Amino acid sequence: xxxxxxxxxxxxxxxxxxxxxxxxxxxxxxxxxxxxxxxxxxxxxxxxxxxxxxxxxxxxxxxxxxxxxxxxxxxxxxxxxxxxxxxxxxxxxxxxxxxxxxxxxxxxxxxxxxxxxxxxxxxxxxxxxxxxxxxxxxxxxxxxxxxxxxxxxxxxxxxxxxxxxxxxxxxxxxxxxxxxxxxxxxxxxxxxxxxxxxxxxxxxx
Amino acid sequence: xxxxxxxxxxxxxxxxxxxxxxxxxxxxxxxxxxxxxxxxxxxxxxxxxxxxxxxxxxxxxxxxxxxxxxxxxxxxxxxxxxxxxxxxxxxxxxxxxxxxxxxxxxxxxxxxxxxxxxxxxxxxxxxxxxxxxxxxxxxxxxxxxxxxxxxxxxxxxxxxxxxxxxxxxxxxxxxxxxxxxxxxxxxxxxxxxxxxxxxxxxxxx
Amino acid sequence: xxxxxxxxxxxxxxxxxxxxxxxxxxxxxxxxxxxxxxxxxxxxxxxxxxxxxxxxxxxxxxxxxxxxxxxxxxxxxxxxxxxxxxxxxxxxxxxxxxxxxxxxxxxxxxxxxxxxxxxxxxxxxxxxxxxxxxxxxxxxxxxxxxxxxxxxxxxxxxxxxxxxxxxxxxxxxxxxxxxxxxxxxxxxxxxxxxxxxxxxxxxxxxxxxxxxxxxxxxxxxxxxxxxxxxxxxxxxxxxxxxxxxxxxxxxxxxxxxx
Numbered sequence: 001x002x003x004x005x006x007x008x009x010x011x012x013x014x015x016x017x018x019x020x021x022x023x024x025x026x027x028x029x030x031x032x033x034x035x036x037x038x039x040x041x042x043x044x045x046x047x048x049x050x051x052x053x054x055x056x057x058x059x060x061x062x063x064x065x066x067x068x069x070x071x072x073x074x075x076x077x078x079x080x081x082x083x084x085x086x087x088x089x090x091x092x093x094x095x096x097x098x099x100x101x102x103x104x105x106x107x108x109x110x111x112x113x114x115x116x117x118x119x120x121x122x123x124x125x126x127x128x129x130x131x132x133x134x135x136x137x138x139x140x141x142x143x144x145x146x147x148x149x150x151x152x153x154x155x156x157x158x159x160x161x162x163x164x165x166x167x168x169x170x171x172x173x174x175x176x177x178x179x180x181x182x183x184x185x186x187x188x189x190x191x192x193x194x195x196x197x198x199x200x201x202x203x204x205x
Numbered sequence: 206x207x208x209x210x211x212x213x214x215x216x217x218x219x220x221x222x223x224x225x226x227x228x229x230x231x232x233x234x235x236x237x238x239x240x241x242x243x244x245x246x247x248x249x250x251x252x253x254x255x256x257x258x259x260x261x262x263x264x265x266x267x268x269x270x271x272x273x274x275x276x277x278x279x280x281x282x283x284x285x286x287x288x289x290x291x292x293x294x295x296x297x298x299x300x301x302x303x304x305x306x307x308x309x310x311x312x313x314x315x316x317x318x319x320x321x322x323x324x325x326x327x328x329x330x331x332x333x334x335x336x337x338x339x340x341x342x343x344x345x346x347x348x349x350x351x352x353x354x355x356x357x358x359x360x361x362x363x364x365x366x367x368x369x370x371x372x373x374x375x376x377x378x379x380x381x382x383x384x385x386x387x388x389x390x391x392x393x394x395x396x397x398x399x400x401x402x403x404x405x406x407x408x409x410x
Numbered sequence: 411x412x413x414x415x416x417x418x419x420x421x422x423x424x425x426x427x428x429x430x431x432x433x434x435x436x437x438x439x440x441x442x443x444x445x446x447x448x449x450x451x452x453x454x455x456x457x458x459x460x461x462x463x464x465x466x467x468x469x470x471x472x473x474x475x476x477x478x479x480x481x482x483x484x485x486x487x488x489x490x491x492x493x494x495x496x497x498x499x500x501x502x503x504x505x506x507x508x509x510x511x512x513x514x515x516x517x518x519x520x521x522x523x524x525x526x527x528x529x530x531x532x533x534x535x536x537x538x539x540x541x542x543x544x545x546x547x548x549x550x551x552x553x554x555x556x557x558x559x560x561x562x563x564x565x566x567x568x569x570x571x572x573x574x575x576x577x578x579x580x581x582x583x584x585x586x587x588x589x590x591x592x593x594x595x596x597x598x599x600x601x602x603x604x605x606x607x608x609x610x611x612x613x614x615x616x617x618x619x620x621x622x623x624x625x626x627x628x629x630x631x632x633x634x635x636x637x638x639x640x641x642x643x644x645x646x647x648x649x650x651x652x653x654x655x656x657x658x659x660x661x662x663x664x665x666x667x668x
Contacts, residue, residue: 160542
């Protein structure tokens, strides 16, 4: 039994101050549950986050949501003032950028599917790099023969690109409407050569 | 010549956003001159800092001045939120639980009586721990030679163990009926070994 | 396949040669096909797969002529496109099963369109404001101090078990017989043998009872019985004499003179 539960939660305005302080103190986005664990019992974290987001709307700093995590970030239009804070970003290869986009739009997606879309094999280095950047992660295994691993994008990806949600990816609706995100298998050639290759790739995963 | 000098400084509200973003993102407190160097020419940094300080007045985060440097800081009254408590569950030692049980069943009881019942001496560490947990407290002194202190259990003890009253504790016969006494000795401890340790503890207390 | 068919368009051949020099710049045959498709300057949806196949084959031919080694997958694609081209040009063979040439062409068009779409999407993603470039996290992180609190677990059952354990510890002592209030004959005999030399005059048997056995009536009776039995044993040995003046009179004993 926890003694806090005996008391009422602090007033909303006070809860807002508390969430503000906690989120200001960290660079890492936090889940509602993590925030709740740091606050007195009975706090309305979701409501408070919305209040806080409204409060910072239009300010130099904004409260951003990435997936189910929240963080304060500077307003993007002020980026030019921050040049000194910029960490030298590694130039991503075209292969890495395309692989990332394919994972984002087709997730959860297997390596074989990525290769099918790009028409070339995916080098291990590409996947490793995207993992290291914290932008992709392993999803559930596909329930197909060989149970291949799948990849999905992460909260870190959403945070990095200022996306509230994977549904907010650019042109997602249009691409879906055009059927370009459909999983349309290649018409099988009589000799089935192509599919054998795919299966082999999966074996080596 | 810097191109900014050709233009008017941005409106104060915009300057405020800028300073807010810079101070948020910077890793260390900043002097007015450093801020000015990052801002477009003609910005009223000192005035903007005062505006910003007022804006954050009473919030969860404050704009603080230390010497001639400025930084955002958690409001002092919310410092406790910056502590994350990790709770470690630990089993009470056998000595502690036995001592507690004797006090619960025999209260008020002196240390000598506890020792007689347990057949070994009671370390101060054990008593201190039980006191710290708020489960036992000092009772009245016994009106016998030496006027020894007695121990009783507390309301906290009753709350923790879900008892109305220490008298609700089942007696031996009920314990046996409840199957709490299997006819086997408690996991064998070589006689008094644990308590020897305790005695040593006492030496080092 | 006649050469003049492949090279009937001089511009196309020149273009293929220009592209082929850059072969390392392509990410595989699909990428190359996409690049070639763009030269058709039409919407990918309206692209002529037949024309594209021809362009590709021209490219491969040009590479051969320029003695540029093409990776195997480019050659596999060339073979496949040659096959597709022939299927597209010839009337459908009723004997052949599997997908129609149109299906294959449509899928290739879909693949190209999808790759193009992913490229555009990738560019849009990368064009977004990025963390650490356009917007920034908090720079001055306040460390969260971790404090550790130990919470002791103890349930009522633990408590009761502990108490029951203490109160019944006696029950669980290693098995040995408690010393009963009975003096054994062996004990009495040992004792009597020790003192027999000092009994020169007739003395009451009861004066030889061990001190701790004299007071408790139960123990006294046991001690008398044991001592009497022991003295009978010693009399039988011939080291002790016994006498009793009458029923219930004190039993007396003395060392037997040798």
